[in-house]
Amino acid sequence: MRTPIVSIITPVYNSAAYLDKAIQSVLKQHFISWELIIVDDASTDESLSIAYMYEKQDARISVISLEKNSGASVARNRGIDIAQGRFIAFLDSDDQWLVNKLNAQIAFMTTYNIAFSYSAYHKVDRKGWIIDTVSVPSKVSYDDLLKMNVIGCLTAVYDTHVLGKIFMPDIRRRQDLGLWLKILKKIPYAYGLSEPLARYQLRPGSVSSNKWIAARDTWRLYRNVEKLSLFSTTYFFMHYSINGLLRTRFRALIRVFGRY
Helix, strand or coil: CCCCCEEEEECCCCCCCCHHHHHHHHCCCCCCCCCEEECCCCCCHHHHHHHHHHHCCCCCCEECCCCCCCCHHHHHHHHHCCCCCCCCEEECCEEEEEHHHHHHHHHHHHHCCCCEEEEEEEEEECCCEEEEEECCEEECHHHHHHHCCCCCCCHCCEHHHCCCCCCCCCCCCHHHHHHHHCCCCCCCCEEEEEEEEEECCCCCCCHHHHHHHHHHHHHHHHHHHHHCCCHHHHHHHHHHHHHHHHHHHHHHHHHHHHCC
């Protein structure tokens, strides 16, 4: 097999109920020069069996099985480490891509010489119904991202020819934001596509659905990983909190008035 243009990193932990749809969304891509690296983080359900089944069916799919549960950052970094593609993309095991995702995003990046990109995406419930569409700004800087993380991990792609391989910080949560900040210390901006290119699966009780945990981990990222001063941490965290509150209330209003 020729060296793929895109390496897709998918960490998996007990996602047997969702993994099939995630993999199928990659197989259905119009863009075909990819490799999918599935890193199973010591799942106790049928996730690993599902991953191995697809590995046997398509040479572009490879599976790594971790001996002990180590967290998403470790799993993703294992995938990044062995990735062969020029572009690194991320797809979690319970999310899905739309069929034109890679076509649109790789064309966007190569046409405009963009090293780091992201896109809008849909939020869906367990039945697959779209309950929200997350729009994104056309570009963001390091400071912008400290004020509000607008980059969904399932939409992020970076170019190793420009940036080299950059790894996520070894933390249990907020490691994706930690990686985006690392990248934006090297380049001025990440650029966004307004077209929704992915589907984010909402799961009740997930870490990302708990706003208090997210807030705590964001504070820790600012202080312990980014090494911001107490003053800077407080400044950016206030923006993060206010922006998050305003965004939540605005979307709630849209859902309410959208019924009439």
